[in-house]
Amino acid sequence: MKLKDEWLLGQIMCLGWALWERRNKLVFEHRIYTVDQTLQRALSCCMVPPQPSSxxxxxxxxxxxxxxxxxxxxxxxxxxxxxxxxxxxxxxxxxxxxxxxxxxxxxxxxxxxxxxxxxxxxxxxxxxxxxxxxxxxxxxxxxxxxxxxxxxxxxxxxxxxxxxxxxxxxxxxxxxxxxxxxxxxxxxxxxxxxxxxxxxxxxxxxxxxxxxxxxxxxxxxxxxxxxxxxxxxxxxxxxxxxxxxxxxxxx
Known part of the structure; x- marks a missing residue:
């Protein structure tokens, strides 16, 4: 499959980052992130809604x-x-x-x-x-x-x-x-x-x-x-x- 959709590629990269962060938290801080927390961290990285006006x-x-x-x-x-x-x-x-x-x-x-x-x-x-x-x-x-x-x-x-x-x-x-x-x-x-x-x-x-x-x-x-x-x-x-x-x- 060719990933020509930049948004989809960004989603995958954010998920990879969230999984890597989850691993580091466990290894270095002995903190366990749930699956939901990991997904939310990935979403917070890549979802940028339009900004309401002042x-x-x-x-x-x-x-x-x-x-x-x-x-x-x-x-x-x-x-x-x-x-x-x-x-x-x-x-x-x-x-x-x-x-x-x-x-x-x-x-x-x-x-x-x-x-x-x-x-x-x-x-x-x-x-x-x-x-x-x-x-x-x-x-x-x-x-x-x-x-x-x-x-x-x-x-x-x-x-x-x-x-x-x-x-x-x-x-x-x-x-x-x-x-x-x-x-x-x-x-x-x-x-x-x-x-x-x-x-x-x-x-x-x-x-x-x-x-x-x-x-x-x-x-x-x-x-x-x-x-x-x-x-x-x-x-x-x-x-x-x-x-x-x-x-x-x-x-």
């Missing part, structure tokens, strides 16, 4: 600067629950924690985009990603599926001290009252609780929409561009959201 990012920001919700916290096994007004902007996680923001966005054609962003205490981007769920889903169910997907990815990527933020109060309340709920939504949340038990330290927080803008951007990105997972990087346009979050820390 005007589109600015318009998105203008439309997301309002919103309010209630703040709730629960530990992985329900040992702690708090309620009170949450911050209106993204806040860094406590020392030694990573903050995982998760969100979904719905499209008219029965497609739901899922997005996540992981940052450290200084606001530095460590990982980001987006995916699609097709079919007729409620927003709450989409939020739970997105959370399950993001938790598993965070665990696979080695983020073992995690503070999760979601703007879905339904998901957080279902988590807190899981024993009294036999719905399909609760079954997905139970999967999330099971995954959370594998972390060394874990908390899940209900945040305002204005504190979850980066994950919202990733979820909406999934509806228009190829889905991917980025390590210490993100798609074009995300950097403006992250800079905005960090800038507001000093306001």
């Amino acid at each position: 005007a589109a990012v600015a318009a998105w920001l203008d439309g997301e600067v309002t919103g309010a919700a209630t703040h709730s916290v629960t530990r992985a096994h329900g040992a702690l629950a708090q309620a009170g007004p949450g911050p209106g902007r993204w806040q860094p996680p406590p020392p030694r924690f990573f903050k995982l923001n998760v969100d979904v966005a719905a499209a008219a054609e029965r497609t739901m985009g899922c997005g996540f962003v992981v940052r450290n205490t200084t606001g530095q981007l460590l990982a980001s990603g987006c995916s699609k769920h097709r079919g007729s889903l409620s927003v709450a169910l989409g939020e739970a599926l997105s959370l399950r997907w993001a938790l598993q990815l965070a665990l696979d990527l080695g983020f073992l001290h995690v503070l999760v933020e979601t703007d879905s109060l339904i998901v957080v309340n279902t988590w807190r009252n899981i024993r009294r709920n036999n719905s399909y939504l609760a079954s997905i949340v139970r999967d999330c609780i099971s995954i959370s038990s594998s972390f060394i330290a874990f908390e899940i927080v209900h945040a305002r929409r204005t504190a979850n803008m980066a994950a919202d951007f990733m979820a909406k990105y999934a509806l228009a561009y190829p889905c991917n997972v980025w390590i210490e990087d993100g798609p074009p346009g995300l950097e403006a959201i992250l800079a905005f979050d960090v800038a507001t820390l000093h306001d």
Whole structure:
């Protein structure tokens, strides 16, 4: 077979690079990459979606600067629950924690985009990603599926001290009252609780929409561009959201 298609050749080269990196991680760092992680690394090398315009990012920001919700916290096994007004902007996680923001966005054609962003205490981007769920889903169910997907990815990527933020109060309340709920939504949340038990330290927080803008951007990105997972990087346009979050820390 003659490989005249440059895109296909690039895909093969990226896969070879990802396999070589996987081998080096095992030999020199004793770290094991799963097959999914290796494939995602290959995709992150070769998938370069078109860049949203600066005007589109600015318009998105203008439309997301309002919103309010209630703040709730629960530990992985329900040992702690708090309620009170949450911050209106993204806040860094406590020392030694990573903050995982998760969100979904719905499209008219029965497609739901899922997005996540992981940052450290200084606001530095460590990982980001987006995916699609097709079919007729409620927003709450989409939020739970997105959370399950993001938790598993965070665990696979080695983020073992995690503070999760979601703007879905339904998901957080279902988590807190899981024993009294036999719905399909609760079954997905139970999967999330099971995954959370594998972390060394874990908390899940209900945040305002204005504190979850980066994950919202990733979820909406999934509806228009190829889905991917980025390590210490993100798609074009995300950097403006992250800079905005960090800038507001000093306001």
